[in-house]
Amino acid sequence: MVKLTALSLRPSLARRAAVAAAGAAALAGLATVATPGSAYADDGQSPATAQPVAQFGDCPALPPGVDPARWRCEVHTAAPRLTMGKVSVTLAPITMTHAEGPMPDGTNGQVWGAMHAAPTAVPGGLTGTAAGDQVRQLRLAITPEYGGRSDFYTGQFSLRFRLVSPLLPRDCTIGASAPVDFQLKRSGPSQWLSQDPPLIAFSAYDDTFAAPAAEGCGPLTGLLNRRLGLPAPSGNLMTYDATYTFRMYDRLPATS
Template identity: 70%
Template sequence: MVVEWSRRHAGDMTKSAAARPGSSPVRRAAAFAGAAVLAGTAAVCAPGVAYSAPRVTAATATDFGDCPALPDGVDPSRWRCEVHTAAPRLTLGSVTVNLATITMTHAEGPMPDGSDGQVWGAMHSSPTALPGGLTGTPAGDRTAVLGLAIQPEYGGRSDFYTGRFSLRFRLIGPLVSHACTIGTGAPVDFQLKRSGPSRWVSQDPPVIEFSAYDDTFAAPAAGHCGPLTAALNRRLGLPAAQGNRLSYDASYTFKTYDQLPAEHDKEQKGGNLSR
């Protein structure tokens, strides 16, 4: 999402290379067992504990398999599939965590009428353990059942030209309902601001790095967490109207659609425009 926006501020970079997050390279949280027994995830388990968090396959910097189909009537040579990777640092309520790497893929280019077009592709992420687990104490780190992890998910809205996008944050743990999510009703909306100039790391293949942040968004309470809902929100300091921050150091690569493997040819029509 941020990649397209990044490119726009990249000076000698091409328009599509300067901004979209994930753009450029690739064509693309049982029951409540007491207040002390809050939920947690595998990622937070102590060494030797067998419990493990769900695995999510992340796309690689050279994988264009998530490149979306293009809208009808556009020129494939003028549309690029961008793959963007980042490992953001997130402060949400009273918790600060370095999130596991996320990968986003989208396409962008001119519409037949000359307006800017974008098509969302996919997002891949993995859970990140929250220190202290459900209790926020050392016990939460040592006991598997008290583990707690957080995993960002695409919130359904993105505008890579302006650096706006939305995420939900799933809370994961042995005691936590699978539906437990921060941003259940409405996702968390971000408006990224540049931290400095973009930097070309490589021309062939194209690799661009950029940094951005948002410290103005509000963090909603977690919802759909069952009996643990109130305890989890106390633990995480949610909702939080201010004091939140997303720091976003990322890189992206891209290919125009006429450079993509032949297997994508049959899927180059009918993509849904990003909102």
């Protein structure tokens, strides 16, 4: 799997401005809920529908001096439901990989591996109207990206959200300067779905995070933030239903 990036084909600034002016009156419209299968493919092909598969190719190298038999590589997959500002979507499935285990001094250790995600269409696109879904130039998608901080012992992690549209620059991102920080709280106990191979399900949520404004979006930055209801210091929600599997490092296949 590879991370999807923003469109490389964009119209001239004049054309952007013309389209923006045509839809400006509707930019404050609210979005409805999207489903994981409605991802807006930024390559011009059909919407992405592939589900990520748990694999161990992203397992990171271990810290020096630790015991591989006591460290495990975890791969977890989730399709989070996100309400942020005026946008409510069910994100296309994301996969995260990390390692955890005891350090030589007995403290808990973690090493980040990788994150893979696909874009999810934002209903109503740039305008929040039917035209935003029907006119390709007005479509809008959101793609979560790793924000550089994670602590899977405590449920803390950070994300950035790249905004993808033919009318937006590549770097248009929510959380560009400082990522969105989540502190997930468990909704209930974990459930073992399988012992061999191990497969554990859990649910968590965060209703306390603040959503910053989008940045790097060119001439449409102000209109886009009003359309999305950003920044949103409160009233946001991430619900996170996930499954994860793991393998001890001494049981991982040897790499060449």
